Each structure stands twice: as structure tokens, then as C-alpha cells.
Amino acid sequence: MKNREYLSFDVGEDEAIIDAVEAKGHLLPIGCRYGGCITCAAKLLEGKVRQPNGTALNKRQSSAGYILLCVARPKTDCVLEVGVESHDKLYVNPFSVSGGYVPPLKGNKK
Amino acid sequence: METTEAECCTGPGYASPQEAIKAPKEKVVYTICIYTGTGIERPDYLATIDVDPDSPTYSQVIARTEMPTVGDELHHMGWNACSSCHDDSEMSRKYLIIPGVRTTNFYIVDTATDPRNPTLYKTIDGEEIKKKTNLSAPHTVHCLGSDIIVSMLGDANGNAPGGFLHLNKDFEIMGRWEKDITGMKFNYDFWYQPRHNMMVSTEWGAPNTFMPGFDLEDVGKGKYGQQIHFWDFKNKSIERTVDLGEEGLIPLEVRFHHNPDSTHGFVGATLSSNVFHWYKDDAGELQIEKVIDVDAIDVETFPVPMPGLITDILVSMDDKYLYFSNWLHGDLRQYDISDPSNPKLTGQVWIGGLLGKAPVVNGQAIAGAPQMIQLSLDGKRLYVTTSLFSTWDNQFYPDMKQAGGVMLIVDCDNENGGMTINKDFLVDFGKEPNGPARAHETRYPGGDCSSDIWV
Structure with missing residues (x-):
């Protein structure tokens, strides 16, 4: 984990990353x-994971590199940025981005 | 306050809304405080806030009741008993039922033994609820007589439409309350009016849709609701579903008149930012009409018009005023609903918000905007907090996770209309001992304008 002084964990192939982290007594969201x-x-900086039930992430969030530690299982060695401080690209105000679905909302000039 | 309730009656609450209005002023209030999504790995908690202007600790958090688990996202809460069992001397308003929307854990908190320092009485494990009922993501808690009903927004895996959880008065899981949910795509809030055998429920989205944050693509794909459901309350089944159409996107908070003889009620369509009114006409036919329309605003640099986002609505105990918050625009409004088909705007204040109209209130920079509101029984003091939901907070007001939430009081003129922000009251949850916390729903020990129902 890059932003936890590169703390590292041995995670089994069929083990959720969060379980290995918590088993060593560390707290993450x-x-x-x-x-x-x-x-x-969390942001996956290097490596690959398998996410059998990673339903919560949308395409934009996945392509920004986010994974869910409660379901992600490592396929290779991984480097992660964790915690809320890794969430800078996770959230956007949907009214501030173009190119997507526009709901039927009547607008007034400010 | 408990003694006052006991003096006036045999069971909890009040004989009528008129009696409730005459109750003594609230001295403390309870508010949900949330660390979920802030980076502080501590459990969420219930804050007890001193609201007695004559007390030396006025406008301060005087107790913090911490839950045992991290990450619950405490959200809404309800009482074990309210005016619906006013004539039952066996019952008392003693416990707040506080579910965690992300974990489905339920916490039963004793507020009566020491109203100034509530304590955790019992925990119901979310996994047990999921296993026994295939329901998750609890939202609204109402009691009916000695029974407790909770709207649940998803199945055990976070898929729609969820259903209703039934707990008995000893907080044992009785199973699912409803018999039939045919037509219900999603679940959210509900309110009932027993003299007319009516219940109304609303639609948000599946937990798997709204938990990660708000995405307009999901609206386009029909993953958010636009229907409300009128129930045959005794038969526990949906009698009629009304599609509110494109002016009724995401109907959330729902309120009946407090007068138990009335069939009138209101629902806020959050994304469309319209308020709809329903009633049964003289022939007993259900009528529903849009009565308030908050225009979206074209914000410079935003390609999509930004709605007000009506996230909470409330009706005063005398049924004369409707209040609601526009969480994105940043204003709170008061409407005279003496004629419920023609609400008249009588008051408005600005607190924070994305339009930049009131970035500082009472000397405090506001990271957020008016969201949950709770009104004193006498209709004069509106308590306001600023957090909506941790992931949505992080989308629209990302600074809230460092700054925390606030609570303000808005003084309401309930004779001539009008609202003003009380200059003497501010709770800054940014200064909490374990770090900045979000602040969500508020309740009063003696019952409030969104808890009590008369049978």
C-alpha cells in the first residue's frame, strides 16, 4: 500500500484483500x-485483481483504476493507494460533466 | 420531557396533533453523526445536543453514543412507540431504533433512562436480518401500536425492490411485513394514515445503484424510481401505483397531514425538484397534482442544468406549513399550504449550497447545504443539518469530509410566515473530539413532526 509506507500483505488467491489487511489488525474504510x-x-496502481461481485463501480470509476477491497482478489502482486485520500477521482458532480444522459430538467439562467 | 408525556396521558405521545403542539419546548435533540467516507475509521454515533437557551451548554454536543461497528452509515431513525399507542399504558417512548444503511445492523438506543446521555440497549445483526428476510439497506422506521415497520431498499445482495421489515416490540425479527409488492420497482420512504387505511411509499433506487454515488446514466437506464404506491394498509398490499412521469423523477420523502382525519399528503420528487400533493376527493377518488416546481439552474461551466434537489420535506404539526430543502441550490423554503392545492411561498433562507449564495453562515464556512430538517412541535424552530449520504456528499460537497457538518436553527414565523437563521445557535461537527463528522437526521425525545402518527 503505497500511501501506508508501502505496508505489504500476503493475500491468498481466493482471499479478499480487506480480509488480509484486517487480519493483521489494520483499519481501512x-x-x-x-x-x-x-x-x-482503492486505486490499483500496479497489478491485476479479480472482482467476482464488484458491482458498485461504474465504467468511469473502473477505468480510473478503482477496485473494491471487500471483493477484489489478487491475480498478481499489486500496488495500491488506499483510504479516502485515494478517492480524488472516484466522485464527480454529474451535472458538471458532458457527454452523458441529460434528464428532462427545465433550466433557468442564473 | 418524558414526565410531561406521562402526565398528559396513559401511553406515549399525545392525544392529538393539537395536544402535541402544546408540549413543552424541546431541551435536547438527537442527531446522527457519521464518519463513513470521511477517512476517520471510527463508528458512527448519536449526538445529544443541548437546545435549551437557558442552559450553560446550549448549542453544544453534550453526549456521544458510539455504535460498536465501523462503516454502518447510520441514516434515519425512529421511535419504538409514538402517539399511535397513546392509549396503551404498557408502552412508553423509550428507545430509538437506529439502522445502518450500509451494514443493515440495527441499534436500539435507550434515551429514557437518561435523556441527556443515551446508551446502547441492543444490537440486531444485519447478517441475521439478511438471512431471515432477504432484505438489506434499512431506511424509514415507523411504529404502529406495538409493532415496528422499516422500509428496506434492497434484497440481501443489494438489488431492488426490497420490501418492509417487521420487528415486534421486543425488537425480534418477525419477518417481512408486506404481503404483495407487485408494481413496486424500488423502495424508500413511507407514511401511513390509519383512519383511511392508507399508506404511501416512494422509490429511490437499488442499493447497488445509489450506494456508489449518483450517476445520471443510471437515471437514463431507469435505475431510479418515478412511481409512488398507495397501499391497502390493513391488507399490506399495493392498491394503486402512480407513475409521476418525467416531472416526478426520484420521489423520496413523503408526508401525510398530521390530522388523522385528512387524506392529504405531499411527496418531494427529488431530481425533478417538484412537490406533488394527493388527496381523496368527495367521491373517494384519489387525486394527485404537481403543486410546486423548483426550476433547475444553468450553472456556468456545467453542461447539465442543476436541479434544487428536494431531499427532505416536512409538514408542521398544525398542517399549515410545508418546509423543504434544495440541497444543491442551498435554500430552505416555507410554503403556506392552508390551501394544499395552491401552496404559497412565505419564507426562504440560504445556507451554503453550490450557487455560492451563502458560503458563510453565523461566521461558519458551510461545506454542504440544508438537507435534513426537523421542526419543533410548536412549529417555531426548524433544526437543519447538512449531510445527505456519504458517497453523494463526496460527489457534490467533497470538502465536507474534512470540514464536517453543521446544525443550525431557523426561526419560523408560523402566524404570518417567514424564516430567519437563529444567530445564537450553531453546532460545528468539524470540531468533534475524534475529528470532523457529517450530521444527518434529528429527533426530539418527546416526538417530532416526522415521527408521530394518530390511529
Whole structure:
């Protein structure tokens, strides 16, 4: 984990990353534990993971490199940026981005 | 406050809304404080806030009741008993039921033994609820007599439409309350009016959709609701579903008149930022009409018009005023609804918001905007907090995770209309001992304008 002084963990191929982290007594953001709520999102800087139930991330979030630690299982050695401080690209104000669906909202000039 | 309730009656609450209005002024209030999504790995907690202007600790958090688990996202809460069992001397308003929307854990908190320092009485494990009922993501808690009903927004895996959880008065899981949810695509808030055998429920989205944040693509794909459901309350089944159409996108908070003989009620369509009114006409036919329309605003540099986002609405105990918050624009509004088909705007204040109209209030920089509101029983003091939901906060008001939330009081003129921000009251949750916390729903020990129902 790059932003935790490169703390490292041995994670089994079929083990969720958060389980290995918590087993060593470390705390990271966590919520639903089934891949549904995004609280545990982390940025994958290097490596590959398998996410059987990673339903909460949309395409934009996935292509920005985010994974969910409660469901992600490593396929290779991974380098991660974790915690809320890694969430800079996770959230956007949807009214501030173009190119997507525009709901039927009547606008008035400010 | 508990003694006052006991003096006036046999069971909890009040004989009527008119009696509730005459209750003594609230001295403390309870507010949900949230660390989920702030970077502080501590459990969420219930804050007790001193709101007695004569007290030396006025406008301060005087107790913090911490839950045992990190990451619950405490959200809404309800009482074990309200005016709906006013004639049942076996019951008392003693416990707040506080669910975690992300974990489905339920916390039962005793507020009666020491109202100034509530304590955790019992925990119901979310995994047990999921296993027994295939429901998750609890939202609104209402009691009915000695029973407790909770709207649940998803199945055990976070898919729509969810359903309703039934707990008994000892907080044991009885199973699912409803018999039939045919037509319900999603679940959210509900309110009932027993003298007319009516219940109304609304639609947000599946937990797997709204938990990660708000994406307009999901609206386009039909993953958010636009229907409301009128229930046959006794039969626990949906009698009629109304599609509110493109002016009724994401109907969330729903309120009946407090008068138990009335069939009138209101729902805020959050994304469309319209308020709809319903009632049964003289022939007993259900009528529903849009009565308030908040225009979206074209913000410079934003390609999509930004709606007000009506995230909470509330009706005063005398049924004369409707209040709501525009969480993106940053204003709170008061409407005279003496004629419920023709609401008249009578008051408006600005607190924070994305339009930049009130970045500082009472000397405090506001990271957020008016969101949850709770009104005193006498209709004069509106308590306002600023957080909506951790992931949505992080999208629209990312500074809130470092700055924390606030609570303000807006003084309401309930004779001639009008609102002003109280200059003497501010709770800055940015200064909490364990770090900045978000602040969400508020309740009063003696019942409030969104808890009590009369049978």
C-alpha cells in the first residue's frame, strides 16, 4: 500500500484483500462487504485483481483504476493507494460533466 | 420531557396533533453523526445536543453514543412507540431504533433512562436480518401500536425492490411485513394514515445503484424510481401505483397531514425538484397534482442544468406549513399550504449550497447545504443539518469530509410566515473530539413532526 509506507500483505488467491489487511489488525474504510457500497474503494496502481461481485463501480470509476477491497482478489502482486485520500477521482458532480444522459430538467439562467 | 408525556396521558405521545403542539419546548435533540467516507475509521454515533437557551451548554454536543461497528452509515431513525399507542399504558417512548444503511445492523438506543446521555440497549445483526428476510439497506422506521415497520431498499445482495421489515416490540425479527409488492420497482420512504387505511411509499433506487454515488446514466437506464404506491394498509398490499412521469423523477420523502382525519399528503420528487400533493376527493377518488416546481439552474461551466434537489420535506404539526430543502441550490423554503392545492411561498433562507449564495453562515464556512430538517412541535424552530449520504456528499460537497457538518436553527414565523437563521445557535461537527463528522437526521425525545402518527 503505497500511501501506508508501502505496508505489504500476503493475500491468498481466493482471499479478499480487506480480509488480509484486517487480519493483521489494520483499519481501512469498509461498509457493506459485498461489493455494493464503494466505501472500501482503492486505486490499483500496479497489478491485476479479480472482482467476482464488484458491482458498485461504474465504467468511469473502473477505468480510473478503482477496485473494491471487500471483493477484489489478487491475480498478481499489486500496488495500491488506499483510504479516502485515494478517492480524488472516484466522485464527480454529474451535472458538471458532458457527454452523458441529460434528464428532462427545465433550466433557468442564473 | 418524558414526565410531561406521562402526565398528559396513559401511553406515549399525545392525544392529538393539537395536544402535541402544546408540549413543552424541546431541551435536547438527537442527531446522527457519521464518519463513513470521511477517512476517520471510527463508528458512527448519536449526538445529544443541548437546545435549551437557558442552559450553560446550549448549542453544544453534550453526549456521544458510539455504535460498536465501523462503516454502518447510520441514516434515519425512529421511535419504538409514538402517539399511535397513546392509549396503551404498557408502552412508553423509550428507545430509538437506529439502522445502518450500509451494514443493515440495527441499534436500539435507550434515551429514557437518561435523556441527556443515551446508551446502547441492543444490537440486531444485519447478517441475521439478511438471512431471515432477504432484505438489506434499512431506511424509514415507523411504529404502529406495538409493532415496528422499516422500509428496506434492497434484497440481501443489494438489488431492488426490497420490501418492509417487521420487528415486534421486543425488537425480534418477525419477518417481512408486506404481503404483495407487485408494481413496486424500488423502495424508500413511507407514511401511513390509519383512519383511511392508507399508506404511501416512494422509490429511490437499488442499493447497488445509489450506494456508489449518483450517476445520471443510471437515471437514463431507469435505475431510479418515478412511481409512488398507495397501499391497502390493513391488507399490506399495493392498491394503486402512480407513475409521476418525467416531472416526478426520484420521489423520496413523503408526508401525510398530521390530522388523522385528512387524506392529504405531499411527496418531494427529488431530481425533478417538484412537490406533488394527493388527496381523496368527495367521491373517494384519489387525486394527485404537481403543486410546486423548483426550476433547475444553468450553472456556468456545467453542461447539465442543476436541479434544487428536494431531499427532505416536512409538514408542521398544525398542517399549515410545508418546509423543504434544495440541497444543491442551498435554500430552505416555507410554503403556506392552508390551501394544499395552491401552496404559497412565505419564507426562504440560504445556507451554503453550490450557487455560492451563502458560503458563510453565523461566521461558519458551510461545506454542504440544508438537507435534513426537523421542526419543533410548536412549529417555531426548524433544526437543519447538512449531510445527505456519504458517497453523494463526496460527489457534490467533497470538502465536507474534512470540514464536517453543521446544525443550525431557523426561526419560523408560523402566524404570518417567514424564516430567519437563529444567530445564537450553531453546532460545528468539524470540531468533534475524534475529528470532523457529517450530521444527518434529528429527533426530539418527546416526538417530532416526522415521527408521530394518530390511529
